[in-house]
Amino acid sequence: MIGLVALFASAQAADVLFPEATPASVDDFSVAGLFYGMVISEAEKQGLDFEDADDIRLWAGAEADACADAPACPANLWDRTGARLAVVVSVGRSPLGLDVVVRLHGVDEAAPFKVLEESVPPGQELAIATKIARTAKDVLPLLPARRDAGGGPVLVLEDEVMPMPGGVTQRPPPEPKPDPDPDPVDQAPPPIEPAPRDPDRQAGVPPGNDALRDRLRADEDRRRMGLPAGAYTRYEASGLSKRAWLDAARVRAGRGFLEIGGGWSIGDVDRGYGVRLRIEGSGSSFDAIGSVAQEGASASAAPNFGLTLGYAPAWWMDTSVSVAVQYGTKYLDTGWECLDRCDPPAREYTHDPVGAVQAFVEPRLRFYPVATGVVKPYALVAFSVLLHDGFEVPDSDYVDYPDSLAGAAFGPTAGIGLAFDPVSRVSIYGEVPGTLLFGGASTVREGEVTLTPTARESAGYVIRFVGGIAVRL
Helix, strand or coil: CCCCCCCCCCCCCCCECCCEEECCCHHHHHHHHHHHHHHHHHHHCCCEEEEEEEHHHHHHHCCCHHHCCCCHHHHCCCCCCCCCCEEEEEEEECCCCEEEEEEEEEEECCCEEEEEEEECCCCCHHHHHHHHHHHHHHHHHHHCCCCCCCCCCCCCCCCCCEEEHHHHHECCCCCCCCCCCHHHHHCCCCCCCCCCCHHHHHHHCCCCHHHHHHHHHHHHHHHHHCHHHHHHCCCHHHHHHHHHHHHHHCCCCCCEEEEEEEEEEEEEEEEEEEEEEEEEEECCEEEEEEEEEEEEEEEEEEHHHHHHHHEEECCCEEEEEEEEEEEEEEEEEEEEEEECCCCCCCCEECCEEEEEEEEEEEEEEEEEECCCCCEEEEEEEEEEEEEEEECCCCCCCCCCCCCCCCEEEEEEEEEEEEEEEEEEEEEEEEEEEEEEEEECCEEEEEECCCCCCCCCCCCCCEEEEEEEEECEE
């Protein structure tokens, strides 16, 4: 009886292996899984012939799990696959979003020939996943071709002879031997394999200099956490996780924030408009033959209320846009003069003041001298635009006054402030910004008018005393 036993697993024909993304910590399993799904989806869009984590487990079991942390992976996969590239991904959270490390391993190589390190801000995850898939597609043509690989060696056990009908025996025919001297013209030149790349050497670290390598890695970790050197030293000595230490130390880097506040302003918070006409009779009506109109700010004091939306890209600075409502008062005075047919020859009116609302719009920067702690002093700078409405002047039966249009004043802003962070995501703040105002005043004269509008005194600035609460997102 013939004794022929063959143990054979189907060859893996894919070009690229995508082991499951390795989370940087136990808290990162969910984000690692979501990001890995994006990479796989983008690999499909790029038309790559690949195997994902589920495919790899069918023939490698758990040997490719946590591949980024396993020194033997992906070297333990090459003898069981026909793939030419392995893309090993590690994903972890950071104050700025995600930290993604991608190692590209060429065929039969344990060390990666390319390493990508990406700090991914929120909303950019899909763009980085696309970059990883495109990089894999671009480097694949540079890698050598592979023979078809099976799931293990083929083992054949055969009898000395094979019985044939009639008692005749026959041995199996021998396999044909390859031509010992093939025509060199028909042979393709051997592919050029890219040399493995050493990340430490790319970073300028001499071989064996562990101290320098560790310091460079610590500097990179500190940069991702958004910390100065002294604060990072305290973090290393704390024994806490990154997120726990950042929350306990009240570090603001990498977070957006929303502020609501209000207070009191002194300076140019009011506005005034005065207009005078020279008129003359024309039949049964009067025509204006001259006019003078004067508009400008007026110094006083009034409340303000504002809303600010911002983001802190670093521990020492945050950026924001603030919109504030500035309350105040509007003053109006009018008058006319008439050279003939008028009795009296001139008349002036002072109208009742009315409440008014102006609006501050400010892009802002704040600068902090300390990164950690409950109390944080700061300085701020901004460019302010103060928008105001116009004046609609009531007319009489025989005099038509020109109205004033809406406009704006503008100028630089600087100030100081103090923030209290009682918990990691909530702050109480107080600040005093001062703004120098330019523009927003005008005098328009047409013809000759002897009367002069009432002049209001302008301070040329606004100083605000503001307090409020901030919530970090």
